[in-house]
Amino acid sequence: MLLYIVRRLLSAISVVFVTLIASFALFFLAPTDPAGVICGPRCTPERLHDIESSLSLDQPPVTQIALYMKGIVVGRDFTTGGVTRHCDAPCLGYSYTLGQPVTKMLLAALPVTLSIVVGGAIIYFTVGVFTGTIAARYRATPLDRVTVGASLLINSVPYFVVALLVALYAGFLPQSGWTPLLTNPLLWASGLVAAWLTLGLTNAASYTRYSRASMIEALGQDFVRTARSKGISERRVVYRHGVRAALTPVVTILGLDVAYQLTNALFTESIFGLPGLGVLALRSFAQYDLPVLLGTVLVGSVVLVLMNLVVDIAYTFLDPRVRLG
């Protein structure tokens, strides 16, 4: 198991590496002029050149990538106008527009997104599996039809519309905003409640349908019939034997969804005014802030690869037939 994790992590590093090279190349091919942006409208050629050399933009692309990688591994020095700043590893450069170290900006934004997504996931997974299971147990009854209808209805409204409606009309919810968990857990939670509910309830609709489908399949399995023939209660048949089998595919989707949402929580963050990764990525994209943008891509790929690993490891606990190695 440990060996497996080490091997997976090594392959994860290569995936992240390839992602970085690819996005680096894409940004270089794009007709952007970061030095010009930083320099502003009244720019002298000398100052432009100075900025370009301080950002190593005058170097060939391969050298730039190498410097960037070096920064991640051992740190890197930047010289602007004769002043040298050392950027500690893992160094992702400085923001063109804000001058702050990218690593610091990402580390500030990551907990925000993480809090939103994990909190939301707990809500939608629990609610979704619960209602989906009930719907499957009472399949084809009015209860089931109402559940399926409601989840379809919620799903057909675009997510950002729901988020906007919550932000505009749910006045009873506490004011949204970001407070680090360690500073004040109560404020942290109250500032995230609106985002959690929005993310949780809209996704709960999908999870209701996933769990219902998975549960209906599980309840049709031979081993559920065996369980019934044992003379145990129907509740036990459904909730012990059925749910246990139905959970595995739903957990797979959960892992991929969480990874996706960690890199795409843009609507939630911007509507509820939470300074997370999505907002950061959008802002840096709009301002050609390449180091920050690259940083968010890096975090995104790391998150995706890690979540896949987590799902695979979770399998070994869910399904005894799965052995990693």
Place this chain on the structure above:
Amino acid sequence: MSDQTIPAPEAAPREPRHRAADDAAYLEVIDLQVQFPTADGMVRAVQGLSYSLPLGRTLAIVGESGSGKSVSSMAVMGLHDARVARISGSIKVGDKQIVGMSQDDMRSYRGVDAAMIFQDPQSSLHPFFTVGDQITEMYRAHNRVSKAKAKERAVEMLSRVGIPNPKRRVDNYPHEFSGGMRQRAMIAMALVNDPKLLIADEPTTALDVTVQAQILDLVADLQRDFGSAVVFITHDLGVVAEIADDILVMYAGQAIEHGPVNKILGTPLHPYTWGLLESIPALTGEPQPLHPIPGMPPSLLAVPSGCPFHPRCEYKSRVPDDMCGTVHPELVPRTADVTRASRCHLRDPQGIFETEVLPRLP
């Protein structure tokens, strides 16, 4: 292998296997109907099935897929979803009436009075729980005992069905067992509460041929020890000859021939049973072309009028006035022998069998 020396569970006084035919029935099915309403109409899966079975005897129910053999046995176990199936008639097990039984009563009936072994042990055991877990769950559902006691019982049962090293095996998952061992575990589970009625639904179909024989021996063995009544569902006539006392041949949801195994297989009196025997390839002598039953089993949505077998029957022209297509034959004794019955209008089925069918048989 020292684990195997654990003594077999103390069974009730052993019953002799073959008992007089007038023995009181433990399982009695009277005019059972099982129907499933569907969008296409009513599926008549079982129609007017009646049979009885005393303790210590084995009844084989034989027929093609869709003949109603599994559906009728599921009804005996009370496993049909009341929202889907319409069941009428009477099923008595001991002094309990199964048709229309409440869910609560059903719970204390299933697994105690009657237990079932299913066709494919691979899919019938829960893949995520250990074998021991699944056996103890069934034991503890009906006995107020500690987990440790229940596990002891599980080990004892596994050893009884011939699983080597049961103390270690009890903590294995089904996928760590071979096919034959899984079926043994399934049998151990079914027998954990000493049921008086055991229903085996094609328990050897999914298994290797060499393992099949072992499982059959095991079931016969256990039946002798526990003195239970066994319903054995199969489409393998070889299996029937080996383990059954009585045989019930089903076609299109109806019993078409019923009686002691040696008589029915020795001189079958229904053209469908002839067809079944003629479909078995000979293992010795010159290869002969098989003589299969023409056509397909009928749809249970529209069972043919008259005798349900008549569209496929090669002998229907021997019956005058197209009776086969219009008059539904009764399941009654057709010869002087009242221990057997068949559902066929033919005047002299025994003569036809002996002069025409028997010479074709290998």
